[in-house]
Amino acid sequence: MVHEQKQKYSFIKSIVMNTEQQRDEELWQMAKARVGFRWSFISYFIVNAFLVAVWFFRAGPESYFWPIWPMMGWGIGIAFQYFHAFHGNKITSTRQEYEKLKRQKQD
Numbered sequence: 001m002v003h004e005q006k007q008k009y010s011f012i013k014s015i016v017m018n019t020e021q022q023r024d025e026e027l028w029q030m031a032k033a034r035v036g037f038r039w040s041f042i043s044y045f046i047v048n049a050f051l052v053a054v055w056f057f058r059a060g061p062e063s064y065f066w067p068i069w070p071m072m073g074w075g076i077g078i079a080f081q082y083f084h085a086f087h088g089n090k091i092t093s094t095r096q097e098y099e100k101l102k103r104q105k106q107d
Contacts, residue, residue: 033085037078044078 051067 030085033088037081039086040081041078044074048074065086 048067048071051070055063055065095097
């Protein structure tokens with residue numbers, strides 16, 4: 001009897017530990033995505049500032065502002081990366097979707 005209780009406690013403890021490890025892994029992935037976004041944004045700013053400087057000093061402010069095209073193209077990618085890093089886990093969370101389906105099944 002005591003042995004069975006120890007096994008049951010050990011099983012429950014392993015489930016709780018596994019859940020905590022999953023949460024830690026999720027937090028780690030979120031942190032990596034956010035840091036990755038920050039570095040991408042810094043690169044975006046520096047490269048585009050350089051492109052604007054090239055445009056300004058080579059062609060002048062009266063000429064066609066060609067740096068807008070790389071700014072817009074790369075900016076779309078940066079926007080998607082931002083959305084994924086700071087808001088993506090709310091939409092793509094498997095756990096939340098599971099809970100939603102579970103509630104629907106109960107109704």
